[in-house]
């Protein structure tokens with residue numbers, strides 16, 4: 001038996017079982033092979049190839065510009081690096097909102113060309129037809145409610161969502177719809193903790209929170225934020241587990257000064 005086959009892959013069913021036995025689900029983003037290997041080996045259950053790559057990888061201000069081809073390129077690398085985690089890929093803006101046929105085509109491209117295990121889509125009732133069409137093709141779908149960054153120009157800000165009763169009610173209805181049509185999980189982004197608790201109790205599938213408090217069935221963060229590679233992004237919900245910005249800056253500056261001082265490479269590092 002190869003080393004590869006010894007690792008048991010997390011599936012959508014594993015996540016469902018984790019919810020039932022109240023074991024929290026750890027999720028993180030990754031966008032390349034090397035970091036996916038580290039994230040996977042550290043025991044993360046679900047890796048999201050998020051369209052947050054538009055910000056942290058491509059340097060765009062929003063998630064809107066990233067393309068389906070670019071998402072597939074990153075997903076291929078992450079799939080190669082992830083031996084255990086379930087790999088989910090964001091359908092990028094413009095690849096599914098138009099019509100359900102286009103949505104299905106985009107989801108199929110991701111599954112076929114990257115080898116990922118599921119797709120994620122932002123929105124509720126408005127995209128129900130696209131979600132059901134993708135699900136009926138056998139592609140697992142993760143929903144995403146609350147702050148949905150692909151709609152930033154509709155909302156105008158990245159502030160906490162669903163604080164008002166009407167928006168909270170719509171979110172609960174959307175969550176119940178996602179659960180009823182067969183999504184295997186849903187992200188709840190930047191909503192009040194009490195609403196996360198309500199939704200998590202109202203749906204059968206796992207909820208995964210980001211800025212949504214402790215009551216979600218799992219948590220997700222953007223890898224570059226958790227590692228402290230991004231410096232300026234400081235929302236209240238973010239806990240930085242390292243200051244890699246500083247560590248990397250020091251290491252690279254050290255390298256530059258060694259090159260300038262002719263101290264790198266030394267004899268042992270030469271042929």
Ligand code: KIV
Pocket residue numbers: 029048049050051052053090187189210220221222
């Ligand atoms: O794109 C992303 O990284 C996401 C997470 C923040 C949930 O959607």
